[in-house]
Ligand SMILES: O=C(O)CCC(=O)C(=O)O
């Protein structure tokens with residue numbers, strides 16, 4: 001790959017109250033410029049992440065025919081095998097709000113028995129993510145303007161979340177690893193969420209595309225989680241918050257692990273930027289749309305699926 005590789009310096013936002021006006025300012029700038037920031041004091045224990053990583057590895061190392069029992073042709077379709085998004089990517093979906101039941105049914109499909117420790121750990125992680133998402137949305141609203149949290153928090157009261165546990169297995173590199181040999185683990189895309197919270201292990205490889213089109217590394221940062229704005233919040237905020245294009249590249253011959261939590265509006269939600277947000281531009285840049293219609297649009301368009309950006313909310317509802 002020919003792009004030059006630089007790291008982006010994202011602010012690290014302390015998610016425990018109170019928030020200083022300067023930290024809200026830098027959050028708002030990061031949401032405008034990158035659509036990405038880090039959070040700390042997020043309350044997710046390291047041990048919980050380690051445990052999820054450990055058990056997920058065991059599941060990802062099941063033989064393919066076992067994993068495909070939860071694959072795209074199965075009844076539950078919670079496992080995305082290699083070669084759907086990329087040859088190097090596979091993923092397990094865990095749906096909320098009953099994360100426990102979701103994992104139990106995947107394990108039942110895979111091995112005919114539940115894996116209780118995995119279900120419990122996922123339940124804990126999922127419910128902590130829900131809480132965290134609510135706090136993050138609140139703080140993003142605060143960063144948009146005075147009183148915005150009080151005025152608009154209710155718009156997000158029916159949001160729901162799901163998790164994707166991702167395993168990246170790089171190809172066998174030759175001994176002399178050169179930059180050209182890096183491969184795309186997950187192609188460029190935007191998320192179809194309000195916000196996404198990502199736990200990435202220490203391997204790195206997450207990249208964001210700058211407004212100028214340059215790929216920038218989001219380096220793993222000890223004890224923090226990565227948050228990115230998704231398409232739904234970009235549309236709701238009249239483009240004030242940026243849902244930026246991102247991808248994952250594999251630069252080293254080691255596998256990579258991540259967990260992404262997607263916090264989304266309910267399907268029936270009519271997404272329309274509030275007039276207080278539109279005020280300064282005096283023009284809505286997106287036509288109002290129903291959330292489920294956008295999700296359907298992305299799913300029915302090969303170019304819009306999560307692994308390939310072609311069509312996003314701009315193409316769907318942009319004026
Ligand atoms: O693996 C990562 O770090 C990010 C994954 C991602 O962007 C996604 O699942 O939408």
Ligand SMILES: [Fe+2]
Nearest residue numbers: 189190191246
């Ligand atoms: Fe993503």
